[in-house]
Amino acid sequence: MEMKNTTSYKKEKDLFHVIHKVPSGDGPYVRAKHAQLVQKDPDAAIVWFWKAINVGDRVDSALKDMAVVMKQLDRTEEAIEAVKSFRGLCPKHAQxxxxxxxxxxxxxCGKVDEQIVLLKHKLKMIYLGEAFNGRPTKTARSHGKKFRVSVRQETSRLLGNLGWAYMQKSNFMAAEVVYRKAQMIDADSNKALNLCHCLVKQARFKEADLVLQDVLCYKLPGSDDIKSMIRAEELLLELNANQPTSPLNSNLPGLNFEDDFLEALERVMNEWAPNRSKRLPIFEEISQFRDQLAC
Structure with a gap:
């Protein structure tokens, strides 16, 4: 009878971990996850995450999870300092x-310049073949679901994020170049709409309309998404309200293209890896972009 009760208790305990998605065990990291997911006590969770980091209990997971909880509590600056200070304790594959x-x-927290630096670093790692720990794909997780991500998809995603960062600085010419490269790799409606927005801001309405038509005609993935449809209609109204009156004025605000990384992305890539034979096929494709513009 006692053995039966022990077995039943073990099954209930295992089921508890499955239902609440809490790891098994009794260390500080497990207690932190229990406080976070079961007790819904973020402050207590942070205390336990700190203890886990200090005693070396799943440091990389504790650091990432703690940063997420701190972000939810609007302690973003503190989370940034924690990650920067303790990431050296984490293994290479967690970086x-x-x-x-x-x-x-x-x-x-609006640190756009820091975003740009880090996004460029991640693109450099992809170019050097050091992303995904040298593998062509990796397993990612979103909303509790796992899926595979290829280097190609990750490159396009990072370029899209870089374009968005430049948009926040009103550097629409730089953002345009990045979005065009991202679309060449893995096109979708969201990046197309951002590219259209960049062209509108440069008063290049005919080019913007051509980009927008791909979304309005449902030629790109995500074109039928309700948010994309609403935004596309808004951009169309803006285009209809503006007519090109003169050639592009290079003195228009927001056209600062001083960034060497974007002025000649292929040249900087060569500086990253002088041996061109090591370049990934992705970058061989996008390096022809400037030649296409010149035609």
Missing amino acids: ESLDNVLIDLYKK
């Missing part, structure tokens, strides 16, 4: 995900 956490935190 990419920690970079993603930092980018998200920078975005939350």
Whole structure:
């Protein structure tokens, strides 16, 4: 009877961990997750996450999870300092995900310049073949679901984020170049709408209309998404209200293109890896972009 009760208790305990998505065990990291997910006590969770980091209990997971909880409590600056200070205790394979956490935190508190630096670093790692720990794909997680991400998809995603960061600085020419490269790799409606917005801001209405038509005609993935449809209609109204009156004035505000990374992305890539034979096929494709513009 006692053995039966013990077995039943073990099954209930295992079921509890499955239902609440809490790891098994009794260390500080497990207690932190219990406070976070079961007790719904973020302050207590942070205390336990700190203890986990200090005693070396799943440091990378504790650091990432603590940063997420701190962000929810609007303690973003503190989360940034924690990640930067303690990421050295984490294994190499955890650094990419920690970079993603930092980018998200920078975005939350409006540190655009820091975002740009880190996004360029991640693109450099992809170019050198060091992303995904040298593998062509990786497993990612979103809203509790796992899925595979290819280097190609990750490159396009990072370029899209870089374009968005430049848009926040009103550097629409730089953002345009980045979005065009991202679309060449893995096109979708969201990046197309952002590209259209950049062209509108440069008073290049005919080019903007051509980009917008791909969304309005449902030629791109995500074109039928309700948010994309609403935004596309808004951009169309803006285009209809504006007519080109003169050639593009290079002195228009927001056209600062001083960034060498964007002035010649292929040249900077060569500086990253002088041996061109090591370049990923992705970058071989996008390096022809300037030649296409010249035609």
